Amino acid sequence: MKRLDTSAASFSADFATLLAARGSDERSVAEPVRAILADIRSRGDEALCDYTARFDRLTLPADKLRISAEEIASEAARVPSDLMAALRTAARRIETFHAAQMPKDLDFTDEDGIRLGMRWTPLDAVGLYVPGGKAAYPSSVLMNALPARVAGVKRLAMCVPAPDGVLNPVVLAAAQLCGVTEIYRIGGAQAVGAMAFGTDLIAPVDRIVGPGNAYVAEAKRQVFGHVGIDSIAGPSEVVVVADGQNDPRLVALDLLAQAEHDEQAQAILVTTDAAFAERAAEAVRKELETLPRAAIASKSWDDHGAVIVVRSLEEAAEIVNALAPEHLEVMLDAPRDFSAMVRHAGAIFMGRNCPEAVGDYVGGPNHVLPTSRTARFASGLSVFDFIKRTTTIETDEAGLRRIGPAGVALATAEGLDAHALSLSVRLEKN
Amino acid sequence: MKRLDTSAASFSADFATLLAARGSDERSVAEPVRAILADIRSRGDEALCDYTARFDRLTLPADKLRISAEEIASEAARVPSDLMAALRTAARRIETFHAAQMPKDLDFTDEDGIRLGMRWTPLDAVGLYVPGGKAAYPSSVLMNALPARVAGVKRLAMCVPAPDGVLNPVVLAAAQLCGVTEIYRIGGAQAVGAMAFGTDLIAPVDRIVGPGNAYVAEAKRQVFGHVGIDSIAGPSEVVVVADGQNDPRLVALDLLAQAEHDEQAQAILVTTDAAFAERAAEAVRKELETLPRAAIASKSWDDHGAVIVVRSLEEAAEIVNALAPEHLEVMLDAPRDFSAMVRHAGAIFMGRNCPEAVGDYVGGPNHVLPTSRTARFASGLSVFDFIKRTTTIETDEAGLRRIGPAGVALATAEGLDAHALSLSVRLEKN
Structure with a gap:
């Protein structure tokens, strides 16, 4: 973890180093991904089966790659009822918020007597990528599928890898809850390629959304233009802005909730109180002693974590705008005064009682958010990813x-x- | 020009061939573009000057690449007053329409007592690419700059190549009208790279918009993720849906207005009247005898043009949806009945008095539109390209x-x- 202080002479250089260290570059996988996509395009399902055997250790004929309705139902039935209830609460809240996002059409006759319009229509077909294996997140299914449903997309195809053939019942239950019935047990660049170009098994889609590893991100980048994609997802980030009036343990847990995602994740505390900074850093160390995912969280915190002591909230806001964080927690008494100074952030969590984990699951707004400083120009997933505009002139x-x-x-x-x-x-x- | 008829046995195969022939693939320039971008990233302004000398035959030191305020003013002063008046009419209409597009923020407390919000904020800095040389279009300046201005973007940087040092006064006048003062005489992949990564001369931007040739399109594709981009622009297209009650010459001119853009452009007539199809094709041949850009337009019409005779307007709508055209003219008495059946189109021009050229200049909606069937998932340029969303939870x-x-x-x-x-x-x- 790096310690920075805006009153230090070295601050500008230190902060520039912190920013530059995050300049992720996915080019290292560009060539293998290019080869996989070309192979999917030319050999179709045969290539899909080959890569699934090689990368997921799952050897199946093409016609078994789609998960049957019976299999979805029997897997979903294994989910405990309290967890199903939690999924339903999340789904209800996500659906309500995204419905509120739906924009209105324009249709007016202007001062020159010209009738102008703009109408929004849903995409025909969307592909949802859901990470598998150790990062199989049912919440991702809700966050990707429900905005598409709300937008009016008719066909939703979902790909989720099943390493060693293992499916995640909660992921399938979430899909079932969203009405997604076309699900394939495939992943990686090969899944992105199959959805983009189509194979005998999988009809092509118009847009591919959902988070994934470096191969998935690069594959989405390469098929962009042929189909639409959402933002390229990088490692997750949080910036917590906190004064000295917070419980250091809560701040530590919020930082670690980000750090436990991924060794590349980044958690940054920005505080006006140097003594509190130390208490929070100490609380992080203490929680790491018992946290189940301490190995991942420690590595993230050691390599990418930072505590930045600032002289004013105005300085804090400048730092936030330079970082353009995916997630911003504002643990202050007047969070809206602070957030009014924030120009770039994927999502803001207001106040001391609103940890970022609320937004991951049950807040309502989407948890698929712009990473790696792309909140400067990009937005979180929303109904706008699943509709497009046609303008009209008469x-x-x-x-x-x-x-x-x-x-x-x-x-x-x-x-x-x-x-x-x-x-x-x-x-x-x- | 291809002739297709939905009542022919070969129609499905013929139409599939027509669709496939347009599957543009920019990969051929991927490697040179990659090299240029890497060079700009490592050598900055020095590389920028080298490529400008090589590709635009313009040898200048870096500090002369920016066009001075005096030069902009003196060039703009050369534009005749009637043309300035036309630019002002266009600018006024474009500004009004895009202002109507601006969405509203959300802020509400839901049934669980959670306060949710979504706010729109402008990007800090945008780069506008304007093609130079033979395709120097002042209308492009208006269509790119005004939505950004309406959205509230503070910094607009513009790049327009000046082959052999030649500037286009009308382009500079249009920029001046939009309040754009930061203009560089550079183009190609090197301009895209400079705006994306920044050089000593040019501060990096957050998003790059504007049409360009294959190098520019590929460069935008490659910098995507590092900065935002608009849709990748391919060759322009129009589909004209017309019944037999039209003047064949007007239909021919509308088809040729598309064909004259570019040898790769595509103009397609879809008509319910086989005799009218012949009259329109004959009118195209006749106009080509006198049209100044006949060489380009003939090649486009011969290679990519098509006349499709359909048995019903329902069939016509199916064809339109499969083509997902950039521009759609509906030359029928009841154009809105027809357009209600259209799911995918960049822009629709309603009725017999509304040629696509209205939309290119003075209609108000943007003329930067999704090409190559991307209207399935993409939209035209708009204020939405220059704002982004932050969600809030409290x-x-x-x-x-x-x-x-x-x-x-x-x-x-x-x-x-x-x-x-x-x-x-x-x-x-x-």
Whole structure:
């Protein structure tokens, strides 16, 4: 863990080092991913079966890669009823929030008498990637599938790898809860390729969403343009802004909740109170003694963790904006005064009673959020990932007389004569 | 030009061939673009000057790559006043439409007493790419810069190549009209790289937008993730749906307005009237005899043009949805009945008096639109390209008691103990 202090002479250099250290570069897997995608494109299901055998140690014919309705039902039935109830609570809240996101169409006639519009329509088919193995997260299923459903997407295909053939019953129960019935036990770049290009088994989709490892992220990057993708997900991050009036143990647990995700995850405490910084760092060490995922969390905290002591909340806000964090906790009495100074963050958790884990599961807003400083330009997953806009223009003869001549002048200036003629011949006829 | 007829036995195969022929693949320039980007990243302005000398035949020191305020003003002053008036008409209409697009924030307290929100904030810095040379389009400047301005973006940097040192006065006048003052005479992959990674001369931006050639498109693809980009622009397309009640010359001009853009452009007529199809094709041939850009337009029409005769408007709508065209003209008496059947299109032009050229210049909606069937999942440029969302969650102790236990159950099921503890320790304290 790094200690930084904005009052230190070395702060600018230290902070620049902290920022640069996170400049993730996925290029190292670009070539193997390119080869896998090309192979899926040319050999289809045969390649899909080969890679699944090789990477997931699961040898099955193509027609067994889809998980049958009976298998989904029998796996889902193994989930304890209290966990099912928790899934239902989460699903209800996620659905309600995302329904509130749905935008309205535009349709108006402007001062020149031109009728203009913009309408939102759902995508036809979406592919959901759900990580498997040790990171099989049922909450990811809810967070990816429900916004697509709310948006009106008709076909949802889901890919979840089953290493050694092992399925996660809670993941399948979550899918069932979202009405997802087309599920394949495949993963990695091969799953992304199959959904993007289609195989005999899997019809192509229009957009692929969902988090994954470096291979999945690179595969999404490479198929982008052929299909849509969501933001490229990097390691998870949290910035906790806290004053001295917090319980150090709660701050420590919130930092570790991020650190336990992944050795590459990053947890940063920004505080106005140097003594509190020490108490929180000590609390982190103490919790690591008993935390089950201490090995991962320690590595993350040691390599990427930071405690930054600032002289004012204004300085804290500057640091937050430079980090553009995926998650921001504001553990202050007036969290909204602080968050008004924040320009870039994926999600903000307001106050001392709202740990980031609320947002991972039951808050309602999406937990798929922009990482690696991409909150500067990107947003979390939402219904906007599953709808697109069509603009409309309608003019009658009178409207065309009003705005057409300016169009003719511009088309002529650009040397596009057929453009100009398509307007001027109509104007002459009117 | 291909002739297709939905009543022919070969239609499915013919249409599949038409679709497949457009499967553009930019991979051929991936390697040179990768090299240019790496060079810009390591050598900065020095590399930028080298590539500008090599590709644009323009040898300048780095500090002359930015176009000075005096140069912008003196170039813009050369634009005739009627053309300036046309630019102003276009700018006013584009600004008004994009202002109407701006979405509202969310802020509500839900049935569990949790306060949820979603706020939209502008990007800090955006890079606008404007093609130069023979395709220097002032309208592109308006269409890229104004939505960013409306969205509230503070810094707009623009790159426009100046082959042989030649600037386009109308492009600079359009930039001036939009309040863009940071303009560089650079282009290609090197301009995209400079804006994405930054050099001594050019501070990095957060998102790059604007159309360009295959190198620019591939460069945007490769920097995606490091910065945001808009959709990858391919060759332009139009589908004109027309009944027999149209003037064949107008339909021909609308088809040619697309074909004249680029030899790779595609213009397709879909009509319910086989005799009209022949009259329109004949009108295309006739116009090509006098059209100044006939060489380009002929090649586009010969190689990529198509006339598809359908038995019903329902069939026409199916074809439109499969093509997911960038531009759709509906030259029918009841264009909205037809467009209600259209699920995928970048922009729709309603009625016989609304050629696509209206939308290129003065309609108001953006002319940067999804090409190559990406309207299945992508949208035209808009204010949404220049703002991003931050979600917010606020709970008090009572709210946490209501939704926290479900979060604990899910975190425990996912094996994320610090997540669970960050909730349960707060619940115990309450």
